[in-house]
Amino acid sequence: MITIFSGFLINPNQYIEFTSLIFKCLMILKRQMILKDLFEFLMEKGRILFQENDDGKYFYIVKSGILELLIKGERKKLFKEWDCFGELALLQKCKRTGTVKCLTEVELFVLDGHVFRDLVKSINQNKLKEKLFFIDMIPMIRSLDNIQKTNLAKLIELVEFDDQEKIITEGAAGDRMYIIKDGIVSCRFRNNEIRKLYSKDFFGHNSILIECKRSLDVISIGKTTCYEFSKSTLMEALGSTYKETILFSIFKECLLKNKFFSEIFNENQFERMFEYFELRTYKNQEIIYQKGIKNKKIVILIEGNIINVLIRFFFKYFFFVIKIILKTKENNFFISLYIKALYLLLGKNF
Numbered sequence: 001m002i003t004i005f006s007g008f009l010i011n012p013n014q015y016i017e018f019t020s021l022i023f024k025c026l027m028i029l030k031r032q033m034i035l036k037d038l039f040e041f042l043m044e045k046g047r048i049l050f051q052e053n054d055d056g057k058y059f060y061i062v063k064s065g066i067l068e069l070l071i072k073g074e075r076k077k078l079f080k081e082w083d084c085f086g087e088l089a090l091l092q093k094c095k096r097t098g099t100v101k102c103l104t105e106v107e108l109f110v111l112d113g114h115v116f117r118d119l120v121k122s123i124n125q126n127k128l129k130e131k132l133f134f135i136d137m138i139p140m141i142r143s144l145d146n147i148q149k150t151n152l153a154k155l156i157e158l159v160e161f162d163d164q165e166k167i168i169t170e171g172a173a174g175d176r177m178y179i180i181k182d183g184i185v186s187c188r189f190r191n192n193e194i195r196k197l198y199s200k201d202f203f204g205h206n207s208i209l210i211e212c213k214r215s216l217d218v219i220s221i222g223k224t225t226c227y228e229f230s231k232s233t234l235m236e237a238l239g240s241t242y243k244e245t246i247l248f249s250i251f252k253e254c255l256l257k258n259k260f261f262s263e264i265f266n267e268n269q270f271e272r273m274f275e276y277f278e279l280r281t282y283k284n285q286e287i288i289y290q291k292g293i294k295n296k297k298i299v300i301l302i303e304g305n306i307i308n309v310l311i312r313f314f315f316k317y318f319f320f321v322i323k324i325i326l327k328t329k330e331n332n333f334f335i336s337l338y339i340k341a342l343y344l345l346l347g348k349n350f
Contacts, residue, residue: 037115042107049100049108056089056096059116065106071098078103090116128153134179134227137200140209140302141229143249144238152229152237159228161220168218174207176230183224188217196221208234209243209302210281247302248274254300 040063043049049060049067062083069077069085076098079085089096090113131153136142141152158181161167167178167185179202187194187203194216197203203218208231234242252270255261265273277300282288289295 043102047102051099054096059111060086061109063107066103143253155233157228161224165220170217172214177204178226181225184221186219
């Protein structure tokens with residue numbers, strides 16, 4: 001299915017996007033009180049507003065009356081009260097691809113094309129800043145560099161859910177995650193509510209890093225608006241190895257915050273060290289380190305909680321001996337590195 005809009009063939013999603021864009025432009029006009037740039041004029045019935053192949057110079061809003069869009073002499077659309085048109089030729093800097101004619105006496109608001117482009121640019125910049133703000137609310141991706149986060153911000157979508165609409169279904173395959181912009185969601189396990197999530201909270205992220213089924217139902221309470229991150233979006237923004245990219249950014253941030261690692265290792269060594277890490281999942285109450293047993297690995301917590309932790313580090317013969325009484329409170333995801341691999345890899349430099 002396609003929709004004809006101002007002489008261009010676009011799909012319904014693009015139509016909705018442009019309609020929303022124009023609405024936001026009008027709101028900015030009103031909010032910023034620059035109505036001086038919006039002028040009004042009257043056209044008689046039968047007059048032609050512009051013809052096919054004319055230069056696009058203005059953006060139009062119908063105050064009253066009816067106009068028709070003609071493409072190669074065939075009527076494609078009617079413009080009525082508060083309809084907007086003319087934006088595509090301005091945004092794409094191309095010729096008009098259709099003719100617009102007045103079917104009745106028409107009153108129009110007209111906005112200069114340069115002003116319209118400035119408004120659109122301002123909206124896009126503010127929209128990008130908002131997306132970057134919400135991206136930084138998610139620990140697993142806020143460690144990405146600025147270019148990676150900007151690429152991701154340009155691709156993520158804003159989605160809306162109605163009251164009681166199910167966003168995630170328990171047992172379903174997961175291929176996307178969400179962060180709440182506005183609204184509330186209920187997380188339920190076998191119809192029992194576990195918790196509620198609010199603006200700036202995120203959910204569904206486990207499916208991004210591991211292939212797993214959904215463990216909870218997530219249901220909208222009232223109207224909820226979320227930014228949606230899909231696996232395809234991450235692949236387009238970060239490449240086919242998006243999982244490794246995300247994990248490495250988390251790994252690097254954690255080591256840089258540690259005084260010992262940040263002083264001893266450089267960035268190239270971090271990349272080499274990362275090759276020896278592995279992603280592991282620990283179940284609820286599973287013991288990770290056993291008291292009295294020597295362990296030669298470092299664990300970086302990515303998701304979940306740990307309790308009853310006693311840590312003692314000391315350095316001897318290129319090994320850490322870590323003694324921890326450690327149990328998981330909920331399902332957790334870890335990257336584990338056997339320190340012996342560092343010695344084999346880096347030798348005396350380590």
